[in-house]
Amino acid sequence: MAIEQTHDVNELRRRQPAFRGLDAGHLACQGCGQALAARLVTEATGPDIVIANATGCLEVFTTAWPRTSWRVPWIHSVFANAPAVASGIEAALKMQGRSTKVVAMGGDGGTFDIGLQALSAMLERNHNVLYVCFDNEAYMNTGVQRSSSTPHAAMTTTSPPGRERMGKRHLRKDLLSIIAAHHIPYAATASVAYPSDLRKKVRRGLAIDGAAFVLVHSPCPLGWGHGGELSIEVARLAVQTGIFPLVELERGSVASAMALRQVRPVADYLKLQGRFRHLFDGSPAAAEELEHLQALANHNIELYRLRADTPGARDSEGADTVRRGGLRWA
Amino acid sequence: MREAIEGSAAIAKAVAMCRPQVVSAYPITPQTHIVEGLARLIADGDLRAELVSVESEFSAASVVLGAAAAGSRAYTATCSQGLLLMTEVLYNIGGLRIPVVLTCANRAIGAPVTAWNDQQDSMAMRDTGWIQLYCADNQEAVDTTIQAFRIAQNAELPVMVCVDGYVLTHTLEPIDLPSQEQVDQFVPPYRFSRALDPRNPISIGNLVTPEYYTEARHAHHRVLIRARDEIISADRDWAAICGRAWGGLLTVDGPAEARVAILTIGSVMGTLLDARQARPELGPVKLIKLRSMRPFPVSELIQACEGLSDLIVLERALSPGGGGIIGAEVRSALFDLPSKPRIHSFAAGLGGRDMPLEIYARLLERIAQPEPAQFAIFDLELDRLPLQER
Numbered sequence: 001m002a003i004e005q006t007h008d009v010n011e012l013r014r015r016q017p018a019f020r021g022l023d024a025g026h027l028a029c030q031g032c033g034q035a036l037a038a039r040l041v042t043e044a045t046g047p048d049i050v051i052a053n054a055t056g057c058l059e060v061f062t063t064a065w066p067r068t069s070w071r072v073p074w075i076h077s078v079f080a081n082a083p084a085v086a087s088g089i090e091a092a093l094k095m096q097g098r099s100t101k102v103v104a105m106g107g108d109g110g111t112f113d114i115g116l117q118a119l120s121a122m123l124e125r126n127h128n129v130l131y132v133c134f135d136n137e138a139y140m141n142t143g144v145q146r147s148s149s150t151p152h153a154a155m156t157t158t159s160p161p162g163r164e165r166m167g168k169r170h171l172r173k174d175l176l177s178i179i180a181a182h183h184i185p186y187a188a189t190a191s192v193a194y195p196s197d198l199r200k201k202v203r204r205g206l207a208i209d210g211a212a213f214v215l216v217h218s219p220c221p222l223g224w225g226h227g228g229e230l231s232i233e234v235a236r237l238a239v240q241t242g243i244f245p246l247v248e249l250e251r252g253s254v255a256s257a258m259a260l261r262q263v264r265p266v267a268d269y270l271k272l273q274g275r276f277r278h279l280f281d282g283s284p285a286a287a288e289e290l291e292h293l294q295a296l297a298n299h300n301i302e303l304y305r306l307r308a309d310t311p312g313a314r315d316s317e318g319a320d321t322v323r324r325g326g327l328r329w330a
Numbered sequence: 331m332r333e334a335i336e337g338s339a340a341i342a343k344a345v346a347m348c349r350p351q352v353v354s355a356y357p358i359t360p361q362t363h364i365v366e367g368l369a370r371l372i373a374d375g376d377l378r379a380e381l382v383s384v385e386s387e388f389s390a391a392s393v394v395l396g397a398a399a400a401g402s403r404a405y406t407a408t409c410s411q412g413l414l415l416m417t418e419v420l421y422n423i424g425g426l427r428i429p430v431v432l433t434c435a436n437r438a439i440g441a442p443v444t445a446w447n448d449q450q451d452s453m454a455m456r457d458t459g460w461i462q463l464y465c466a467d468n469q470e471a472v473d474t475t476i477q478a479f480r481i482a483q484n485a486e487l488p489v490m491v492c493v494d495g496y497v498l499t500h501t502l503e504p505i506d507l508p509s510q511e512q513v514d515q516f517v518p519p520y521r522f523s524r525a526l527d528p529r530n531p532i533s534i535g536n537l538v539t540p541e542y543y544t545e546a547r548h549a550h551h552r553v554l555i556r557a558r559d560e561i562i563s564a565d566r567d568w569a570a571i572c573g574r575a576w577g578g579l580l581t582v583d584g585p586a587e588a589r590v591a592i593l594t595i596g597s598v599m600g601t602l603l604d605a606r607q608a609r610p611e612l613g614p615v616k617l618i619k620l621r622s623m624r625p626f627p628v629s630e631l632i633q634a635c636e637g638l639s640d641l642i643v644l645e646r647a648l649s650p651g652g653g654g655i656i657g658a659e660v661r662s663a664l665f666d667l668p669s670k671p672r673i674h675s676f677a678a679g680l681g682g683r684d685m686p687l688e689i690y691a692r693l694l695e696r697i698a699q700p701e702p703a704q705f706a707i708f709d710l711e712l713d714r715l716p717l718q719e720r
Contacts, residue, residue: 050400050526063536074533074534075533075535081395084396085396091382092400092401093400095379095402096351096400117389118388125382
């Protein structure tokens with residue numbers, strides 16, 4: 001295929017999406033994956049949406065009264081009810097004969113844990129709502145407590161490593177399989193490290209008449225213990241190691257998966273983050289946990305057949321490099 | 331036209347005539363007949379609305395919140411455990427001042443688990459920032475439901491209409507259902523001033539720091555107090571259309587010279603009216619029906635209690651470790667009066683215990699005692715308890 005080469009900064013700028021629903025001036029930490037992800041989502045949705053936002057960092061850092069960073073209609077009610085609020089908005093807009101799309105947003109606490117019941121019901125009723133979960137793998141807004149999305153062995157303030165523990169004792173909940181079991185029209189995972197892929201999935205989810213779900217891996221420098229400048233690198237490594245596979249599901253079946261051109265060892269991903277520091281103390285218990293996490297990544301690679309046979313423009317090295325010359329990291 | 335109809339069916343028809351666009355509920359006895367009635371009206375095409383059958387009352391409240399915030403008229407119904415499960419969302423609807431209407435088919439709360447009527451459920455919600463109206467019979471329930479939709483949209487506040495479970499919801503009464511034209515005239519289409527709309531994007535439910543929280547609470551309190559005018563005018567204007575008025579915030583019934591009054595709330599009013607008629611020899615007694623619990627009608631209450639020597643407050647709920655809920659509020663409202671009546675605060679009819687006609691005479695007997703009751707459960711049968719619990 002022809003690969004476009006352009007390094008004209010003004011040309012690149014012109015190609016940036018013109019609309020962003022989440023504007024500058026919010027109070028997120030430097031390198032916040034969620035802030036970037038939410039902005040990318042609204043770039044893909046355009047202005048004709050209504051957002052229902054669960055309680056969490058996103059609500060806190062974007063809407064400190066009397067200011068707001070949102071350029072789209074936005075409502076926050078409580079922690080557990082964003083899918084139900086979105087269902088009500090969708091029902092109302094339908095009765096009003098309007099085509100405005102409804103997007104629900106929540107973190108992993110609001111989605112994997114406290115809001116799961118309302119989310120399951122919204123998917124079961126197949127409301128025409130796109131639910132976006134920004135997954136930073138712990139309760140960051142309250143100061144980094146473990147959620148059911150927190151990876152096995154990760155350190156949080158409620159899963160600290162100690163003489164008797166190696167961090168979180170339980171496996172990360174396989175939410176995608178739970179979502180898949182609802183057989184909704186469209187579900188996907190995405191990552192802030194792959195913005196074009198993320199925007200594409202949001203557009204697909206929004207174009208579908210019915211319930212759609214996108215899980216966005218969003219690093220939290222504060223909670224994960226890495227520099228804000230490393231957020232994208234860390235998120236990319238999660239994909240490249242197979243720890244966070246990027247897939248699309250249609251009616252619960254795998255429709256596509258981003259191939260991994262070079263499979264990186266999981267340790268490369270873990271060692272950048274303070275929350276896994278205790279896994280590198282050389283102890284037998286640490287070695288066992290490292291093996292365990294590598295095995296989880298291997299399982300993903302096998303389950304979703306992530307290994308690429310030949311390099312491609314949309315694999316883990318080629319994706320999102322097309323605009324900047326394509327295959328840049330090849 | 332008057333027809334014999336079950337309370338729940340009548341309420342469902344009244345709701346449908348107000349043309350809600352979104353109805354959402356979860357099954358709970360004794361509320362179910364109302365939503366079943368609405369489901370049938372929607373299924374038959376008599377009501378054009380989205381029925382969102384949710385997985386919990388928590389979500390039912392959230393769905394109507396979202397629907398009303400998006401600018402549609404929205405309705406839900408529940409009671410008891412379901413109302414408690416809604417609590418967090420009810421506070422949120424109140425604080426955001428979202429105009430929705432909820433029918434509470436009053437039912438007691440467990441433990442001990444029970445399915446019968448009292449008013450502990452809605453009384454536990456009195457601080458949610460909703461308007462709370464109580465109905466004495468099913469005709470009032472029909473008219474109040476229709477008024478509630480207008481009050482909600484004019485005051486931009488949520489309204490809870492409380493009707494006693496079973497006593498009203500499951501009872502057949504001859505009811506005068508208004509015509510669709512009458513209701514359309516009274517509850518015209520409206521535009522929610524703070525609706526979620528991409529053409530005019532606003533943020534609802536922002537984070538508020540200590541710098542503004544107090545002012546937000548003040549504004550909510552003030553708008554709820556001011557809603558009294560809306561409740562009064564809705565009752566007056568509805569009376570002009572259909573000829574029935576329910577007294578706005580509260581009603582006083584009885585001879586002006588009466589020195590004794592019984593204040594109550596909900597369907598027990600009917601029992602007291604019948605008992606008074608049957609026992610004229612017990613002397614003149616005023617019956618005060620509290621219709622609006624929130625906003626609490628302090629000035630109307632003071633006026634109603636002028637010249638009284640004794641005021642009995644009879645309610646179907648209590649604050650354990652405290653005492654009467656309405657009793658305490660009435661006492662507080664009358665405290666500054668130079669000559670105030672002796673106040674006797676009683677709870678009765680808890681968990682569906684029958685309130686027979688005789689309760690009227692027994693209440694009047696009780697106040698002849700030299701000391702007024704600070705608070706007591708009136709129809710308590712102590713011999714049903716083990717000795718150590720009495």
